[in-house]
Each structure stands twice: as C-alpha cells, then as structure tokens.
Amino acid sequence: xxxxTQSPDTLSLSPGERATLSCRASPSVGSSVAWYQQRVGQxxxxxxxxxxxxxxxxxxxxxxxxSGTDFTLTISSLEPEDSAVYYCQQRSNWLWTFGQxxxxxx
Amino acid sequence: xxxxxxxxxxxxxxGESLKISCxxxxxxxxxxxxxxxxxxxxxxxxxxxxxYPGNLDTRYSPSFRGQVTISADKSTSSAYLQLNSLQASDxxxxxxxxxxxxxxxxxxxxxxxxxTLVTVSS
Numbered sequence: 001x002x003x004x005t006q007s008p009d010t011l012s013l014s015p016g017e018r019a020t021l022s023c024r025a026s027p028s029v030g031s032s033v034a035w036y037q038q039r040v041g042q043x044x045x046x047x048x049x050x051x052x053x054x055x056x057x058x059x060x061x062x063x064x065x066x067s068g069t070d071f072t073l074t075i076s077s078l079e080p081e082d083s084a085v086y087y088c089q090q091r092s093n094w095l096w097t098f099g100q101x102x103x104x105x106x
Numbered sequence: 107x108x109x110x111x112x113x114x115x116x117x118x119x120x121g122e123s124l125k126i127s128c129x130x131x132x133x134x135x136x137x138x139x140x141x142x143x144x145x146x147x148x149x150x151x152x153x154x155x156x157x158y159p160g161n162l163d164t165r166y167s168p169s170f171r172g173q174v175t176i177s178a179d180k181s182t183s184s185a186y187l188q189l190n191s192l193q194a195s196d197x198x199x200x201x202x203x204x205x206x207x208x209x210x211x212x213x214x215x216x217x218x219x220x221x222t223l224v225t226v227s228s
Contacts, residue, residue: 043201087150
C-alpha cells in the first residue's frame with residue numbers, strides 16, 4: 001500500500017518568507033507526484049504535476065522537486081493568498097493516494 | 107475553458123440513496139478520466155474511484171469498492187457517483203476531477219468541480 005506522509009502538519013510564516021513542504025512516499029514512486037492547493041471553502045487546484053512541472057497559470061514562485069521517496073514543494077516568497085492546505089498526491093498502478101496535507105498560515 | 111459543474115447540495119436521511127452528477131464542458135469529455143474524491147468535514151482528500159467515459163472502464167479504491175457506484179454518459183458529458191444506504195458518516199463534500207490519461211500530467215487531477223455537499227441526518 002502506498003503511503004504519502006507530509007510534513008510539517010502546519011507551517012506559520014510571514015509574507016515574503018520561503019516555505020518548504022515535504023512529502024515522503026513509501027514505497028518509492030518515481031517522479032509522478034502532484035501537488036494541490038486548497039484554500040478555505042474552495043476546491044483543490046493543481047499546482048505541480050510530474051514532480052516539477054507547473055500547471056497552467058500557476059505563479060513561478062511555486063516549484064516542485066524530488067524523486068523516489070522524497071518530494072518538496074517550495075513557495076519562494078509567500079503572498080497572503082498562499083494561505084491554504086497543500087496536498088501531495090501520487091498514482092501507483094490504478095490506485096491514487098493523497099498525503100494528509102500541510103496547512104500554511106501567513 | 108475546461109469546466110466541471112456538479113449537482114447541488116443534498117440532505118438525505120439514513121438508508122436513502124443519492125446520485126451526484128458532474129458535467130464537463132470545454133474539452134472532449136470522452137477522452138479524459140473523471141475521478142471522484144471525498145472530503146469529510148475538516149479532513150483531507152480521499153480518492154474514491156475513476157471512470158473513462160470513452161469506454162466506461164472503471165476502477166475503485168479498495169476503501170470504497172462495493173460502497174459506491176461510478177458511471178458516466180458521454181452523450182451528455184456527465185459522470186455520476188451513486189451512494190447507497192447512506193449513513194451519517196457519508197456526510198462530506200464530494201468532488202469530481204478531470205484526469206489526463208497520457209502525457210506528463212497523466213494521473214494528476216487537473217481540473218475540479220465545485221464540490222457537492224452531502225448531509226445525512228435523521
């Protein structure tokens with residue numbers, strides 16, 4: 001069974017600071033991790049696919065990296081509108097799994 | 107513009123059934139998978155299952171197999187999630203999402219519906 005563990009659970013930062021969110025996969029999943037942002041009361045939004053590719057319309061301050069078991073979402077300079085819960089997600093065979101989420105407070 | 111529009115909020119009694127719809131527009135509906143995702147109050151995202159409207163190939167999460175039925179009708183560009191024998195624990199927000207079947211974005215959920223809130227209460 002694929003398990004994605006995100007850390008930290010909550011990240012409290014100020015505008016302009018850098019946010020680093022972690023997603024650890026067990027077992028290894030190659031590079032096909034996606035990241036989503038969910039603001040309060042909204043649907044999730046795709047940020048990053050295939051580990052490091054920004055989805056259409058996503059600002060350049062969002063970047064993804066990693067492969068194998070360790071993946072990172074970086075927000076280079078936080079804006080107030082980045083307050084949200086962020087989820088990583090992976091597909092293995094015909095099973096999709098989400099991490100439990102990291103809440104970013106600004 | 108790609109859009110997924112879901113049916114409205116529902117209030118049901120325990121034991122009743124429910125079918126939620128998700129209508130796609132702005133793209134070739136039959137050529138993309140549609141996934142269903144549950145979000146219980148204050149909790150994270152759970153993948154429930156997925157269907158390819160082009161040939162109705164359907165896969166379920168082991169956690170939801172037998173509990174829900176996913177269907178689609180490409181003639182109306184709609185996918186459906188049926189929940190039977192509802193219990194209070196089925197109270198949640200349910201999302202549909204589009205899933206590319208090929209390319210680099212394969213397997214990611216690249217467009218989402220607005221969600222359908224289901225409340226089960228006696």
